[in-house]
Amino acid sequence: MINDNLTMTTVRNDIFRSVLVASLLILAVGIWLGTRIPRGILTFQDELFTAERAREMLIQGRDSVYFNFEHSFAKPPLQYWLTTLSLPRLDNPATAVRIWPLVYGLLTAIAVGWLAFLVAPDRPWLIPLSVAILISAPVFSTEARRALLDTGLMFFTTAAIGFAELARRRPVWWLGVAAMCWLGALQKLPLIFLPWLIIIVWRVTQDSEREHLRMRWLIGGALLAIALVSIWPVYQYAKYGMPVTKAFAGDDLNDLFGERRLGSRPYFDVLTGLMATGWAGGGFALAAAAIFVFSRKDRPPPLVMEMSILSLVIVFLAVIFNFRSVRYVMPVVPCLVVVLAFLIHWLAEKNEKMRVRASAFAILLIVGGFVQSEIKMHHRSRDASVEREVAQELGKLQAPAMSTLLIKGEPPSKRILRSGSFYLFYGALRFPIKQYSISELLRMPPPGPVIGVCAVRDFPAVQAAYPGVGTVLARDEFICWRAGTER
Numbered sequence: 001m002i003n004d005n006l007t008m009t010t011v012r013n014d015i016f017r018s019v020l021v022a023s024l025l026i027l028a029v030g031i032w033l034g035t036r037i038p039r040g041i042l043t044f045q046d047e048l049f050t051a052e053r054a055r056e057m058l059i060q061g062r063d064s065v066y067f068n069f070e071h072s073f074a075k076p077p078l079q080y081w082l083t084t085l086s087l088p089r090l091d092n093p094a095t096a097v098r099i100w101p102l103v104y105g106l107l108t109a110i111a112v113g114w115l116a117f118l119v120a121p122d123r124p125w126l127i128p129l130s131v132a133i134l135i136s137a138p139v140f141s142t143e144a145r146r147a148l149l150d151t152g153l154m155f156f157t158t159a160a161i162g163f164a165e166l167a168r169r170r171p172v173w174w175l176g177v178a179a180m181c182w183l184g185a186l187q188k189l190p191l192i193f194l195p196w197l198i199i200i201v202w203r204v205t206q207d208s209e210r211e212h213l214r215m216r217w218l219i220g221g222a223l224l225a226i227a228l229v230s231i232w233p234v235y236q237y238a239k240y241g242m243p244v245t246k247a248f249a250g251d252d253l254n255d256l257f258g259e260r261r262l263g264s265r266p267y268f269d270v271l272t273g274l275m276a277t278g279w280a281g282g283g284f285a286l287a288a289a290a291i292f293v294f295s296r297k298d299r300p301p302p303l304v305m306e307m308s309i310l311s312l313v314i315v316f317l318a319v320i321f322n323f324r325s326v327r328y329v330m331p332v333v334p335c336l337v338v339v340l341a342f343l344i345h346w347l348a349e350k351n352e353k354m355r356v357r358a359s360a361f362a363i364l365l366i367v368g369g370f371v372q373s374e375i376k377m378h379h380r381s382r383d384a385s386v387e388r389e390v391a392q393e394l395g396k397l398q399a400p401a402m403s404t405l406l407i408k409g410e411p412p413s414k415r416i417l418r419s420g421s422f423y424l425f426y427g428a429l430r431f432p433i434k435q436y437s438i439s440e441l442l443r444m445p446p447p448g449p450v451i452g453v454c455a456v457r458d459f460p461a462v463q464a465a466y467p468g469v470g471t472v473l474a475r476d477e478f479i480c481w482r483a484g485t486e487r
Contacts, residue, residue, distance in 0.1 A: 018124040022131040029135040037098040047147040048421035051097045054083035073246040078186035097147035104151040105144025111158040130341040136369030139279040149188040156184035157331035171214035174221030182228035270318045273326025285336035288343040307335035395427035405452030416455040448484015
């Protein structure tokens, strides 16, 4: 009895210390990334989409998503709703739009520690090991500081997998999975249905798992998830006539699966991003998942097996469908992290020599991940401060019944101006912007009054289209002009 009490006390102390270490790691990475998010001007297109859609929600209302002052059905509203809370309250727009992915990232780190505990409560040091591997992975740290939707989807997917594990003992937790499906669909798309389906298929094939499914709760949770996920698209369809094809796909199907994407050329951007440029440890994580799936001895805990199968299936699907970015498999990165951490921990338990090797490998993996993250974060894009000044001048000139043009250079590879979303956001434009190529402008110029921006080298084409055009502001390579208005 005394020995049992001592053992329980030791386990509790180990859990407390491991959770404390994991908490300090999460706090440290929060401070580290928090100092990075205010830096620079937003220039990445997807970040600008997030910023501009949120800004237009503040103008047009929160019951739909807008871009260029028209309804945009490409993405659901959750992160844009959150950004409308911070955008008018924080002076730095980069901080205002990036703070929510950082919050999602920190919540994901907490969820990874929770998953590690669910995997092996008797291995408490698996918790900080999993957290350390996650926060050091560049695919995590670089995305958690950018105003994109993927980090939020990653958190909701991780939480859904945790609830699915709890549902092994208490089926009522399938309702928690349903809630995560709903929030994930509001964040970006209803991807969580796919991991849920994979988990169910796996459990149905296992005799030891099948009897614990409790179909009443499972079916009820699935129906609840479908009902909740349908609320937003049904509302958009009923009130604003949203095309049915955009209900759950987000982008146009041709953009995702058209000839420019699906099978257009044999590339493996997902694998290279996961195993090299995005995270050097990704190859080891995929290998760990493969070891647990295909090994016939030393079977891992059920949750590790599920996460291994889930990760391999989703990465495989992303590859065969030629998805162009590692961001499409980010929702399963936490699963790969916990699987890799479990393999390292399991190897370290074998003997003293293996413990030293596993520890050295973990240290190199984590330190190397932080170094790789720092290198990626120090990447600098072309300075946009001058173009921001031009955008702000354009915003001052805007008025009703006035066309606002952005003249794109030709050919596309030699374009100088940034996208319309940059000018909409940093110019605080109140009316739509129209993008014209030089040939389109010369063929059919919009009637005045007109204001616009072009590159200096393209200004002669503007003069040909509008003989009375006047220069309002000229900075470096950019000219802000107006025509058909009194100067």
